[in-house]
Amino acid sequence: MSLLGLLLGLEVPEGDRELVDRLKRRDPRALAELYDRFGRLAYSVIIAIVRDSGIAEDLVQETFLRVWNRVQAFDSQRGAMGPWLLTVARNRAIDHVRSAAARMSRNVYELEEREHPSLFVDSERDLISSDQGRIVRAALTTLNDNQKKVIELAYYEGLSQTEMAEKLGQPLGTIKTWVRSALKRLREELDRVPA
Amino acid sequence: MTCDELREEYDAFALGISEGAVLAALREHLAANCPTCEPAVREALDFAARLSLGVRQTDPSPGLRRRILAMVQERPSSPRVGWLAGLGAALALLTLFTVRMSMQQARSSEALTLLSSGDVKQLSVQQPDFRADIFASRSRGVLLLASNFKPAPAGKTYEMWIIPKGAQPAPAGLFAPRADGSVIHIAEPIDQPLAAVAVTVEPERGSDHPTTKPFLVATP
Incomplete structure (x- = not known):
């Protein structure tokens, strides 16, 4: 369980555990339930990046197909589906918007390595509680312009720090400083409000 | 560090x-x-x-839920349901390839025929970090569906190997990913029982036997 989870004494909800078990048994109704819980959010993440509804829907479909095909490796006792599914969704979108050159210059495993089901154990539980969106948006408003810019380039365009440096015409060291300070700031803001 | x-x-x-x-x-x-x-x-x-x-939340079209569920529904209840579910997912994936990636029509048709054959089985891919699905049919051959494949290094190519039980790997064709990183490769069927399917990086003209360690291995 993550630090926040430990502090709050959160447990894997029975519903999540049971849902994962049903997905592993290839129960189509479980996929329907998963879509009903996370479909809108996955679509929102993807369309914020690709900005085309048709492409976004194709990528949501790919996201759920990928989760369906890989759920056997997911730990139903310790894992929560939300963070994993959202990571897969964002990765599909980032992969789409990256230029062909950028894709070729990066390791083929780069996106895959951050979405393996085994990495999504001990996750925060209630990702979709009603206030979370507002809290995250409020945290983003505390960033200064430079911090906001690098977080946007990282989150919505998937640029590496070197690519950001080129795009913004800044030294790499400066970009790294902005990125670190932005992430630190966001953590501080989000940690003030439990997930 | x-x-x-x-x-x-x-x-x-x-x-x-x-x-x-x-x-x-x-x-x-x-x-x-x-x-x-x-x-x-x-x-x-x-x-x-x-x-x-x-992110600001936005609703997808109502049809998206139906499309996603159609990927896995209407599978008969039988001992084969597990791999049939996988097959349904593969068919959906193939549809995505076809629509989004302008796949060659002939290869698409060949792959669909293989996936629809009565004796197709989904193999277990032993690289869980890698996006690939492999299907084998005694009558139709072996199909590799993959995405995010990096181009082979300069002067090299990818080669598939079919390994029958108790026998040496047999070459099963060279392939290169498309510009978008997708791969659809179909190998000829073999008569012997299958032990594994593997993919290696080989010199551009291919090899008669694997010369590098397989980076993708699938077993029945």
């Missing part, structure tokens, strides 16, 4: 913006199941997922 030196890099890694020596070092620590870095990266992935909640 030490865990302490990597401590400030976990969030950047989770967002996918790490590179160079830091990225290489983190991969090493994760591959070694580092007791410090692994849980920290998990937590950072959680944090990155939480950032996703900051």
Whole structure:
């Protein structure tokens, strides 16, 4: 369980555990339930990046197909589906918007390595509680312009720090400083409000 | 690099913006199941997922739910249901390839025929980090569906191998990913029982036997 989870004494909800078990048994109704819980959010993440509804829907479909095909490796006792599914969704979108050159210059495993089901154990539980969106948006408003810019380039365009440096015409060291300070700031803001 | 030196890099890694020596070092620590870095990266992935909640929520079309469920529904209840579910997913994936990636019509048709054959089985791919599905049919051959394949290094190509039980690997064709990284490769059927299917990187003209360690192995 993550630090926040430990502090709050959160447990894997029975519903999540049971849902994962049903997905592993290839129960189509479980996929329907998963879509009903996370479909809108996955679509929102993807369309914020690709900005085309048709492409976004194709990528949501790919996201759920990928989760369906890989759920056997997911730990139903310790894992929560939300963070994993959202990571897969964002990765599909980032992969789409990256230029062909950028894709070729990066390791083929780069996106895959951050979405393996085994990495999504001990996750925060209630990702979709009603206030979370507002809290995250409020945290983003505390960033200064430079911090906001690098977080946007990282989150919505998937640029590496070197690519950001080129795009913004800044030294790499400066970009790294902005990125670190932005992430630190966001953590501080989000940690003030439990997930 | 030490865990302490990597401590400030976990969030950047989770967002996918790490590179160079830091990225290489983190991969090493994760591959070694580092007791410090692994849980920290998990937590950072959680944090990155939480950032996703900051997007404005928008509704997809009502038809999307139906499309997604159609990928896996209407499978008969039988002992074959497991691999048939996988087959349904593969058919959906193939449809995506066809629509989104302008796949060659002939190959699409050939792949669909293989996936629809009565004796097709989905193999277990032993590289869970790699996006690939492999199907084998005694009557129709072996099908590899994959995405995000990096082009083979200069002067090299990918080669599939079919390994019958108790026999040496047999060459099963060379292939190159399309510009978008997708792969649809179909190999001829074999008469003998199948032990495994593998993919290696080989010299451009291919090899008669594998000369490098397989990076993708699938077994029945």
